[in-house]
Amino acid sequence: MKIVLKVGGARADWWKDHMAGLLPEYEVILAEEVVDKDIIDFAVVWLPEPGWLKSFPNLKCIFSIGSGIDHILKDKELPQHLPIVRLTGTDLSTRMREYVVLHVLRLHRRLPEVEESQKTEEWNQIIEPPANNRTVGIMGLGNLGADCAQILSKIGFNVLGWAKSKKSLEGVESFVGNSGFDTFLSKSDIVVCMLPLTPETTDIMNASFFKKMKNGASIINVARGPHLNEEDLLVAIKSKKIRSATLDVFNNEPLEKGHPFWKHPNVLVTPHIASLIDPVAGGKAIADNIKNFVLGNTINELIPPGKNY
Structure with missing residues (x-):
């Protein structure tokens, strides 16, 4: 299965390498590296541009790099059938x-x-x-x-x-x-x-x-x-x-x-650092949630389609 990773700045490669190590059976692809959007199963994101998520026709779930999901919900073109998983830990x-x-x-x-x-x-x-x-x-x-x-x-x-x-x-x-x-x-x-x-x-x-x-x-x-x-x-x-x-x-x-x-x-x-998430702090929780989603296990942080929080 394939994961697209959307995170800005110098942390992108760090996130990619760490997530790939946590999920060796998955392929982790940075947003700018995606060639075929049809093959993407999951999106791990922070601040995706409006309309970007709908461009993946076979997306199954969205994972937020953060406890809030407003940065995802503000997308007026967000596919309404997709569940979203918050990050806690x-x-x-x-x-x-x-x-x-x-x-x-x-x-x-x-x-x-x-x-x-x-x-x-x-x-x-x-x-x-x-x-x-x-x-x-x-x-x-x-x-x-x-x-x-x-x-x-x-x-x-x-x-x-x-x-x-x-x-x-x-x-x-x-x-x-x-x-x-x-x-x-x-x-x-x-x-x-x-x-x-x-x-x-x-x-x-x-x-x-x-x-x-x-x-x-x-x-x-x-x-x-x-x-x-x-x-x-x-x-x-x-x-x-x-x-x-x-x-x-x-x-x-x-x-x-x-x-x-x-x-x-x-x-x-202060530059949005109160609870800044790095791959070491947040990666394992996201990886565990992806595995649980695939297995059909309960995810407490999962927000059903159409819900805000």
Whole structure:
């Protein structure tokens, strides 16, 4: 059987070599190497161009190089009969957990101000309350969001969680749907967006959202760029309604040169690295899912045709 691999940049050959080693009985072909599209059985992809997937007439399943599948679903020409398999795993969770905890603590302990003080050789002892006097709100309580919420709770933070359905997590106060949204925002000092990208969550962090937050609160976005209205955020920071933003995802990636975020003193830009998947971290899980699909075994991460998440 043959697999087409669609991943950009210098990592493509690394992915190909690693996947070929994990699946020696399969032929792994990079997207730019495909000569005969009729022979392709599976597609392993990140950010496929619109219309590209439909060009493989005998494709049986699509495997996402990432936990989200919005980068696939946004293709308006996507064949509707194909199942899609999300990528999950310990390494994915660990990396996301590391990033979220790191940046929550960075904001909690006001490290940007400490770093600025060093530049001016100022002995500035900033006193902040302990974690149990700080409230962190996690938007989205799927596998990754729930994991981060519980870790932050164990560190000592007051943790709130918001999702479209009721979740019961130890150490996390749960808020549900529209009825709980405003209270969730008004109580949170730091809001972390970990939502899936759907029509309902697109542009959710907008001017109305920021008005409902605490004065001087901060946001962290590790979900998807389109969750955030970038212009509204800049206005909210300028008015000092929002203190700061830590952004790992953007509407357009790579973030274009000259974008206001790059040099903004209250915005930290990271280049979509919160839970960046490399072949070693993600390859085995994808290979196992391909084998299970062929054998007809249950795959927990499989999204049936027509479903979003």
